[in-house]
Structure formats: structure tokens, C-alpha cells
Amino acid sequence: MTRLEELSCQISRTRREFLRDATRIALGTAALRSPLARAAALPRNKKVVVITFGGGARDQETFAPEGQENVPNMLRDLIPQSTFFTQVVNHGILGHYVATASLATGAYETINNFASLPPENPTVFEYYRKDLRRPSSEAWVVAPSNGFNRIGESSHRSYGAGLGARVILPKHLLSAALSGGHADYEHLLRDNYETPYFTPELAGGEFELQQLEDLLKLSVTDFKTHAETLSSPDELSVYIARQLMRQVAPSLLWITMHDIDIAHAGTYSLYVDGIRRTDRLCSEMWKIIEGEPEYKGKTTLLILPDFGRDADDDPGGNGFQHHRTGDPLSRTTWLMAMGPGIREGVVYDRAVDSTDLVPTIGSILGFSAAMSQGKPITEIV
Amino acid sequence: MLPSELKPETFNSYPTDAKKLVTDYVAVLRELPLSFLSGVLREAIDYDYKFPAERRFLEKELANLSRLSASEREDWLEGFTKITLSTKLERFDWVNAPAQFVEQLSAHLWTTHQLDAFRMAATRYADRLHAAVPTEEPKFPRLGITVIGEGVDNYEAPLFRKLRPHGAYFSRVAPENGLRILLDAVSDRAKKYNDRYAHWYIDGGEPAAVDPSLTSVSYLGLEPVRSALLQRMHSELLKPGMGPEMLRTLMAQMHPADLGVKSSADPVLDRFAVKLLTEGSGTQIFSTSFAQWAAREALRRAEPVTLLVRFAPRQRQKPMSELLKPSAERPELDPVGSLVDADMSAYYNWLNQQRLPGAQKASFLAWFEGHNIAVLIGPSVPRGTGSSAQTDMKQLLSWIL
Numbered sequence: 001m002t003r004l005e006e007l008s009c010q011i012s013r014t015r016r017e018f019l020r021d022a023t024r025i026a027l028g029t030a031a032l033r034s035p036l037a038r039a040a041a042l043p044r045n046k047k048v049v050v051i052t053f054g055g056g057a058r059d060q061e062t063f064a065p066e067g068q069e070n071v072p073n074m075l076r077d078l079i080p081q082s083t084f085f086t087q088v089v090n091h092g093i094l095g096h097y098v099a100t101a102s103l104a105t106g107a108y109e110t111i112n113n114f115a116s117l118p119p120e121n122p123t124v125f126e127y128y129r130k131d132l133r134r135p136s137s138e139a140w141v142v143a144p145s146n147g148f149n150r151i152g153e154s155s156h157r158s159y160g161a162g163l164g165a166r167v168i169l170p171k172h173l174l175s176a177a178l179s180g181g182h183a184d185y186e187h188l189l190r191d192n193y194e195t196p197y198f199t200p201e202l203a204g205g206e207f208e209l210q211q212l213e214d215l216l217k218l219s220v221t222d223f224k225t226h227a228e229t230l231s232s233p234d235e236l237s238v239y240i241a242r243q244l245m246r247q248v249a250p251s252l253l254w255i256t257m258h259d260i261d262i263a264h265a266g267t268y269s270l271y272v273d274g275i276r277r278t279d280r281l282c283s284e285m286w287k288i289i290e291g292e293p294e295y296k297g298k299t300t301l302l303i304l305p306d307f308g309r310d311a312d313d314d315p316g317g318n319g320f321q322h323h324r325t326g327d328p329l330s331r332t333t334w335l336m337a338m339g340p341g342i343r344e345g346v347v348y349d350r351a352v353d354s355t356d357l358v359p360t361i362g363s364i365l366g367f368s369a370a371m372s373q374g375k376p377i378t379e380i381v
Numbered sequence: 382m383l384p385s386e387l388k389p390e391t392f393n394s395y396p397t398d399a400k401k402l403v404t405d406y407v408a409v410l411r412e413l414p415l416s417f418l419s420g421v422l423r424e425a426i427d428y429d430y431k432f433p434a435e436r437r438f439l440e441k442e443l444a445n446l447s448r449l450s451a452s453e454r455e456d457w458l459e460g461f462t463k464i465t466l467s468t469k470l471e472r473f474d475w476v477n478a479p480a481q482f483v484e485q486l487s488a489h490l491w492t493t494h495q496l497d498a499f500r501m502a503a504t505r506y507a508d509r510l511h512a513a514v515p516t517e518e519p520k521f522p523r524l525g526i527t528v529i530g531e532g533v534d535n536y537e538a539p540l541f542r543k544l545r546p547h548g549a550y551f552s553r554v555a556p557e558n559g560l561r562i563l564l565d566a567v568s569d570r571a572k573k574y575n576d577r578y579a580h581w582y583i584d585g586g587e588p589a590a591v592d593p594s595l596t597s598v599s600y601l602g603l604e605p606v607r608s609a610l611l612q613r614m615h616s617e618l619l620k621p622g623m624g625p626e627m628l629r630t631l632m633a634q635m636h637p638a639d640l641g642v643k644s645s646a647d648p649v650l651d652r653f654a655v656k657l658l659t660e661g662s663g664t665q666i667f668s669t670s671f672a673q674w675a676a677r678e679a680l681r682r683a684e685p686v687t688l689l690v691r692f693a694p695r696q697r698q699k700p701m702s703e704l705l706k707p708s709a710e711r712p713e714l715d716p717v718g719s720l721v722d723a724d725m726s727a728y729y730n731w732l733n734q735q736r737l738p739g740a741q742k743a744s745f746l747a748w749f750e751g752h753n754i755a756v757l758i759g760p761s762v763p764r765g766t767g768s769s770a771q772t773d774m775k776q777l778l779s780w781i782l
Contacts, residue, residue, distance in 0.1 A: 066542070093491040110492045114624050262698070265663035266670030269721035270698055312729070315736055318677060319729055321662060326496045 106358030106372025460502025548758030585672035586693025
């Protein structure tokens with residue numbers, strides 16, 4: 001066992017014991033339910049929603065005992081209904097864009113984190129659309145900033161052009177809708193600290209402003225009015241996601257949260273505020289899923305952070321502020337899965353790889369993630 | 382260029398003392414793998430602007446490398462030797478720009494999945510170095526003091542939760558004149574045990590009057606430098622093609638004179654203060670981040686025996702583009718958020734102090750300014766205890782000094 005594996009095990013064990021105490025959930029075993037019984041319980045027209053709990057949150061601010069106060073909604077509402085994996089290890093580059101791209105391709109991407117580049121391996125959206133011959137309206141990404149505008153479609157020659165997801169950048173959309181006076185909306189247009197001015201030229205399948213009305217059935221005035229009631233970019237993302245679910249009802253929806261990454265500015269209070277907000281928004285997303293007829297009873301929700309942040313005791317870092325050391329705490333995260341056919345209130349502490357997400361979605365929706373480096377998580381497919 | 386090609390004249394552009402240091406050890410530098418050597422040169426090129434503790438450590442490290450036999454050195458650095466570099470990196474001017482090289486090396490290690498191997502090699506080397514080169518115990522026990530919460534009238538949530546298990550929590554400390562008592566205590570230590578850069582006072586706001594023998598850095602004192610830096614960042618970021626990585630590199634190359642700092646009697650401290658702003662993250666815009674990072678860097682680099690850090694309210698969060706825009710307007714403050722920031726920072730200040738030699742004899746005091754709450758940590762203070770007895774700042778200090 002390598003040092004990273006050993007430490008990752010320790011981290012996951014602590015989290016599991018806490019979860020068991022706090023929520024009375026059971027420890028999962030290899031004795032799984034019959035696949036035939038599970039298949040019988042699964043609905044037709046399955047949908048999958050993925051939320052990345054970003055960008056980067058540590059154990060001690062989430063599922064460790066002292067972090068409990070920051071994730072009350074997930075503990076109370078979601079954990080009892082979910083299968084929870086305590087040890088999801090990210091072996092790749094710990095930059096938000098490249099790590100999210102790796103999650104979306106199931107292969108460790110090595111693209112420049114700060115460049116406007118597509119992933120090099122086929123994305124989950126391309127596998128889904130090509131294998132199952134689905135139209136572009138079936139796969140969508142809601143992402144935090146312009147830096148994520150290429151996440152929906154890879155540069156892979158067998159996939160790529162025209163097979164990816166459509167991408168909505170809510171902040172970009174709001175900026176376009178405002179076309180000038182930003183004063184009342186500044187809080188929704190925040191960028192993370194690492195990329196304060198980084199606004200690459202948009203290219204690819206990003207959402208066009210004129211489709212706000214056509215597709216989302218939102219007038220610019222209504223959009224602006226509602227935006228005024230929101231407090232952060234991630235809240236804006238959830239608002240857009242809900243509108244998208246109501247009007248378009250895609251079967252594969254990917255939402256990338258990013259408020260937490262304010263931690264790079266070194267302000268612990270703002271980092272924790274971000275976690276609390278994301279916790280609330282994840283719970284709201286599940287309520288939206290359960291409240292929308294197109295989604296209720298046929299949707300698998302998968303929530304996971306892209307990665308963690310540096311440990312307090314690693315002298316090479318500065319605690320929660322960054323994710324630069326590559327230490328076990330910054331690489332080890334968790335995954336929560338819920339929906340039809342998934343066992344409720346169960347926790348597994350075996351190691352799962354970040355790249356296992358895409359093949360798992362493949363098994364749920366019925367496509368093959370042929371070039372992924374991971375494998376399906378058998379406990380939830 | 383390869384390390385084996387190094388000659389004394391290769392270092393002609395290095396500052397005087399740095400040049401002498403590396404030319405004295407050029408024979409051993411030639412034997413080092415580039416992935417390791419670049420880190421040594423990054424430290425060496427700044428030798429003239431380093432604190433005494435850093436200079437001594439670097440000298441000892443080079444002497445140790447020189448003392449090792451070829452096979453021992455090979456064994457010590459085996460992990461670094463196995464790191465593969467790109468031709469582009471090998472062709473980089475790593476002699477004259479080692480910091481930029483290390484930045485690019487870091488990106489290369491992530492991209493080629495060699496970061497974990499590098500981490501392991503670095504940890505193994507550091508463990509062996511610390512075993513071979515005895516650490517310098519401080520001349521007298523260290524004292525750290527952190528004062529948090531300026532401007533907060535009421536706060537109901539518990540404070541110092543991460544520090545409490547390591548010491549005693551006091552809930553009835555008389556706050557009267559508390560800050561002055563603490564400032565006088567650190568001034569007294571500075572006068573009594575006079576040693577350059579051994580006693581520090583860092584303020585996240587406006588500095589209080591202290592004895593000049595204390596090394597002082599403050600957020601307000603650096604306001605002109607901070608404004609000049611924000612102005613520079615703002616104009617650079619508006620240039621086409623400028624991204625965060627390029628900006629970070631540019632900022633790391635800035636010298637005090639680039640930001641309008643006139644030559645003073647203490648170029649080492651000038652350079653330190655400017656680096657807090659050019660290399661820190663968030664230090665340019667949030668005073669709490671500045672105070673925490675300044676304390677971290679002072680402890681790591683100068684290894685002070687006395688450090689008092691006082692946190693002040695930072696400005697409220699706004700869009701990052703607004704925060705980075707130079708402005709003459711008085712910012713709106715967030716005292717409660719700043720208290721939460723500083724509470725965590727107090728814990729980091731203690732952690733960073735305890736990483737230094739002499740940790741078992743060191744003491745630490747954290748206080749909620751103007752209020753009754755404090756935590757005391759020290760060799761004679763029982764861990765995980767609490768007291769609701771009436772006390773005051775002088776009495777608290779008497780238990781650890």
C-alpha cells in the first residue's frame with residue numbers, strides 16, 4: 001500500500017465513522033442486491049444529474065465532526081437517502097478546469113488549466129449522444145465561468161465536433177443580459193481568485209443570449225429581476241439549471257459549482273460561507289428533481305467535489321487556502337449517489353477513482369465509455 | 382545547459398554574497414540533478430536578502446551536500462534523479478531565473494504525473510537533512526501572541542475551538558488595557574534579548590506604537606506599495622494575452638524599487654514586505670490574509686522568538702475585478718467575517734510556530750481583543766482545560782513567561 005493509499009484510507013475511515021454516528025447509516029458490504037431485482041426497480045427514460053461540489057472542500061469543513069455544522073442539509077436530507085463513498089481519490093492535476101474535465105472524460109486530462117482548450121479525451125456527453133443517438137438538447141452543462149466553456153466537447157477525432165453537450169455559462173448570460181449597468185448584480189458576477197480577469201474568447205457550444213427566451217422561456221427582464229434576488233454565482237447556476245430542467249428536461253445534466261474557491265483569497269469565513277451555500281444548493285437540486293415530473297423517480301443524482309484542499313499539517317501548503325501540495329487530503333474526496341435502484345443510507349469505504357464516474361454513468365444510462373481510464377462503481381449500477 | 386557544465390563565472394549576475402556562496406560550492410552543484418538543483422539555486426540567488434536564520438540553514442545544507450560522498454549523495458537524491466524533465470525545461474535559463482524554472486517544473490510534474498514521486502523524494506531528503514544537520518534551538522523559549530476581533534462588539538459563536546485542546550481556555554479575562562500590556566511585553570523581550578529579526582510585530586491594520594527594536598510590518602504601513610501593486614496588476618491584466626500564470630510570474634519578479642520603495646536601511650525587510658504582497662494570495666486585497674501570510678512567512682523564514690500578530694477588519698467581499706481595481710474610496714468593512722478569518726489564522730500561527738525548533742518549550746496566547754476570552758498554550762499549561770476564574774492579561778502572561 002502506498003503512502004497516499006494508506007492516508008486516503010485513514011481519511012475515509014474517519015469520515016465513515018462520523019457519518020455512521022451522525023446519520024445512523026449502515027456500512028455497505030460486498031453482498032449486493034440481486035441485479036435482476038435492481039433492474040426491475042429501475043424506470044425507463046433514466047436521467048442523470050451530476051453536481052461537482054466545487055471548487056475544492058476539505059473533510060474538516062464538511063463531513064468530519066467539526067465540519068458537520070457546514071453541511072446540515074446534506075446530512076439531514078441527502079445522506080439518509082444515498083449511497084456514500086468515503087474514499088474517492090483524484091490522481092490527476094488539481095486545477096479546477098482540468099480536474100472537472102478529467103471527471104467529465106473519465107481520463108486524467110493534462111490540458112492547461114488556464115487555457116480555453118477542450119478536453120483531449122471524449123466526454124461523457126459525447127459517449128452518451130453518439131452511442132445512444134441522442135440530440136444535442138439531451139446533454140447540457142451549467143458551468144461557472146468562461147474558462148469552462150469548452151468542457152462539453154472534446155477534441156477527440158472519433159467524437160468531438162457536434163457530439164458534445166451544450167454549455168450555459170450563467171454569469172456570461174447575465175453579463176450579456178445586463179449589457180452595461182452591473183451595479184446591482186456584482187455579487188453574481190464574482191470570479192474565483194485564481195482567475196480574476198480570465199475571460200477567454202468564447203468558442204464552442206455555449207448558450208446564446210437569444211435562446212434565453214426561445215429555450216428557457218425567460219424574458220431578459222424576468223431573468224434580471226430574478227437574478228436580483230440571488231446572492232452568488234452558484235445560486236444563479238441552480239436557477240438556470242432549474243429553468244433548463246423545466247423547459248428542456250435534458251437526460252444528462254452536469255452542474256459545476258465554484259463559490260467555494262474563494263478560499264484562494266485566504267479568507268476562511270468566505271470559504272465556509274461557500275460550503276454552506278453549496279450544501280443548501282445541493283439539497284435544493286434534489287428537491288427540484290423530486291418536484292419536476294420529467295425527473296421525479298427516474299433520476300440518479302451524483303454529487304462529488306472535484307478534489308479537496310491542502311491539509312493544515314502539510315508545511316508545504318497554507319492549509320485550506322490552496323490545493324497545490326498534492327497531499328492525500330487534497331486528493332481524497334467523497335461521492336454521494338441517490339435515485340431509483342440505489343441503496344439508501346449505505347456507506348462504502350473502499351477506494352474509488354475519480355475516473356470511475358463516467359463509466360458509472362455509462363452503466364446507468366446504457367452507453368460504453370470506451371476510452372475512460374476508470375470502471376463502473378458496481379455498488380450503484 | 383546541464384548542471385555538469387556549471388562554472389564559477391556562470392553565476393556572474395548573482396548578487397555579491399550569493400555569488401560567493403555558490404562559487405564556493407560549484408563542485409558539488411555540478412553533481413546535483415536539475416530537479417533538485419533548481420530549488421537550491423532559487424534559495425541561493427536571494428541569499429543577500431535572506432534573514433540570518435535562512436542564511437545559516439542554506440550554508441549548512443550546502444556544506445552537508447559537499448560533505449557527502451558521491452555514492453551517499455546519489456542515495457540521498459535518488460528520487461530526484463528519477464524525475465524526467467522535458468528538453469524545454471533543460472534549455473531554460475535555470476541559473477539566472479531559478480524561481481521561474483521551479484514554477485515551470487511544478488507544472489511539468491503535475492502534467493506528467495510525477496508530482497507524487499517528487500513529493501516523496503523531497504520529503505525523504507528533508508527528513509535526512511534534518512537528521513544530519515542539527516536544528517538550532519532558540520536562545521530562549523518562543524512566544525507567539527495573536528490578537529483577533531478588532532471592531533467586533535458581540536459574537537456569540539465559540540472561538541478558538543482548534544486551539545483549546547492544546548491549552549487552557551479562559552472566559553473571564555479582564556480586557557482593560559490588554560493590547561498595551563501585550564505590546565509592552567513583546568517590546569520588553571526585544572530589549573532584553575536583543576537580536577536582529579528575533580522579535581516581530583505584525584498588524585493587519587494601523588500599527589500601534591512599539592519599541593523600535595521590534596521588527597514591524599503592517600497592512601497600513603504598506604499602503605503605498607499595495608496601491609502601486611494594484612495599479613500595476615490592473616494595467617497588466619488589461620493587456621491582451623495576460624493570464625493568471627503570467628501575472629503570477631510577473632509579480633514574483635518585482636523588486637521593491639518597481640513599486641516605488643526607496644532604498645532604506647533595511648533592504649532585507651523591504652524585500653520581505655514586498656514579497657508578502659507580490660507572492661501572497663489575497664494579501665493585496667484582504668488585510669486578514671495579509672496578516673496571516675506575513676506571520677507564516679516571518680515564522681518560516683526568520684524563525685523569530687517573539688511574534689505578536691494583530692488582526693484588523695478586512696474589506697467586504699466584492700467581485701474580484703473590483704477588489705483588484707485601485708480605488709481611493711474607503712472600503713466597506715466586514716468585522717465579523719474578519720473575526721472568523723482571524724480565528725482560523727490564530728490556529729495557523731500556532732501551528733507554524735510549533736514547526737520550529739524548541740516547540741516543546743514554546744508558548745502561545747490568543748485573545749479576542751476587548752473581550753474576556755483567551756487561550757493559553759505552553760509547557761506548564763494543562764491541555765484541554767478551561768477556567769472561568771477572573772484573571773487579567775498580566776496574570777496570563779506570568780504563567781507562560
